[in-house]
Amino acid sequence: MSRVWNFSAGPAALPQSVLEQAQRELLDWNGSGASVMELSHRGKLFMGLAAQAEADIRELADIPADYAVLFLQGGATQHFAQIPMNLAGEGDTADYIVTGHWGEKAASEAAPYVKVKIAAHSRDEGYMRLPERASWQLDPRAAFVHYTPNETIHGVEFHAVPEVGDVPLVADMSSDIFSRPLDVRRFGLIYAGAQKNIGPSGLVVMIVRRDLLDRATRPMAKIFRYAEHAANDSMLNTPNTWGWYLAGLTFKWMKEQGGLAAMATHNDAKAAKLYEAIDSSNGYYRNPVALESRSRMNVPFTLHDSKLDPLFLQESEAAGLLALKGHKAVGGMRASLYNAVPLDAVKALVAFMQDFAARHG
Known part of the structure; x- marks a missing residue:
């Protein structure tokens, strides 16, 4: 078999050494005699894996204790809606910085749950440049400010974290997370679909400031509430154990690099x-x-x-x-x-x- 050079936008390339380790361990993970996909997420072995993955991601990104790390599902698209459900109450507004296709979609999917205000966009330039920071119309009373640091389709990227005052900054980092050092403290919430820089599709990694989990927003089922996932160590329901396992291997690979x-x-x-x-x-x-x-x-x-x-x-x-x-x-x-x-x-x-x-x- 010959491996190709993979330039896919996602699902994307995984480190070859990670794939090789997963291949070796596929039938017998950690001496269990079974695949990691076959073992209970409540069992001692998988719980140890989960704890190690969180420890490694915290070390990689210097994530402080007042931030929760969640391993979720649904892809980033689900969280376009779920984030305003958790961070905004009835009648609240949120500022969106729209710099491409995914920023547009995030704003559209949020609209049923929060009053979306497009505080800046570069649509008139065909999303070929970022809007000048001086042109942004931010509301200091907004529930949060959402932006997409890197737009995969149009190929534009913020090269610095924007200053937005005291309003929590929310970032869809699906396509650039862990591609460079990250100052987590500048953000209220970071989320990323795993299938570009972390692991396989089907897993979402979220880093969220714990005080935001306490916001009283609206009635909703527990499965949609981030505070419930945090209280249950991301195991409120059966998680994507395969994705979590591969993400853990990828975190170790990044540390080794x-x-x-x-x-x-x-x-x-x-x-x-x-x-x-x-x-x-x-x-x-x-x-x-x-x-x-x-x-x-x-x-x-x-x-x-x-x-x-x-x-x-x-x-x-x-x-x-x-x-x-x-x-x-x-x-x-x-x-x-x-x-x-x-x-x-x-x-x-x-x-x-x-x-x-x-x-x-």
Whole structure:
């Protein structure tokens, strides 16, 4: 079997050593004689796994004790609605900073549960740049401020945490969590679908300030209330045990690589190499995003002639470069460079792009 270079936007590449360990342990995990997927989440073995995963994530991101770490389900999309259910009461407003497709969707899904105010957006620029901070219209009485630090489809990224005063800052970090050092104390709540930088799809990791769990919002079933999940160590119902296990292995892998500072160095090098290839191609390839807003995680690019797109995709796949087709909303190509994508993958992509341009110029 030959492994390909995986540039998928998600579900995305996992570290090869993590996959190999999971393969070795699939039939007999931790000497139990059974797969981790077959064991009770209430049993001593899995409870130990869960505790270790939380300890590792707390160490990685320097998460203080006054923040709860939750391992949830539903994907980030479910939490677009569930977050306002938990953080906003009847009649409350929330500010949304909309910088792409996922910010739009978060605001739309929140609307039944909170009065959504679009405090800033870059829709008029086609989401090709971030809105100037001075233009944001924030309400100091808002229940929270929501933003998407990295937009996977449009390829824009905040390179610093925005200052929003005393209002809790909520971040959908699905596509950039743990890609660089993280100051958790700047946030009220961080959530992320696991399938890009943490593990497989079906798991959501949430880091939430404990005082926000005490907000009196509205009547709801226990399963929707984050405070109930925190009180039950994320085991209010049967969790995604496989996803939790793989996330735990990935946390250990990140620690072995040198932690989040090492992840940042790794990711910066990959993005710089790919952007350099695009910018030095004399217009053969083009990235449409404003320089100061470019994402390190998701790099969209177009060819000088869109008629070559099908051929580029056909030849790149034959060369072992997987999932380079851009999202239908923007077209073209997209290379996702999450933590588990090695620099060698980017080197292979750049070499292919240069060869393709030479042959089809």
